[in-house]
Amino acid sequence: MTVDPRAALDRLIASLEAHYNAVAGKHGDDDPAVDDAYDVLADAFEVYDEALGTAHGEALPFYLAEEDDDEDDEDDEWGADGDEAFEDGADVEDLAGEARTS
Template structure:
């Protein structure tokens, strides 16, 4: 069962807000909480893009960098 794009979008927005809150309160890029927030944000982005593609056959003009990049 695919996710409704509007629900996936709301989850993405929530993860963006969470990422901002964690980054703005952090003491450095090496904190585990920042890595966790990045991972959650990346997952929400991919879920949203998948929902868009499933529903409308559309993709977003962004990519999530991999560890290789």
């Protein structure tokens, strides 16, 4: 089924507004209305991106990140030994050792 890109854009904009309203009026950190609005927004984004690609051969300049396990996120931020990891994979101890040998 082909979706009209204009209709998908209208839905995306409405979903953005609904998400904002849910976040601005949330009742606690685990408000299910925020989670629901997030899911609707993510779906509207994907539908619009697909409709844009189908109708016009274009894509949005960004994408939704895949959800990772909490353990994977923690490993990305912190090295296996608990030291903060840097983008190139080095951690604090690696860099400290390099500084002492230089």
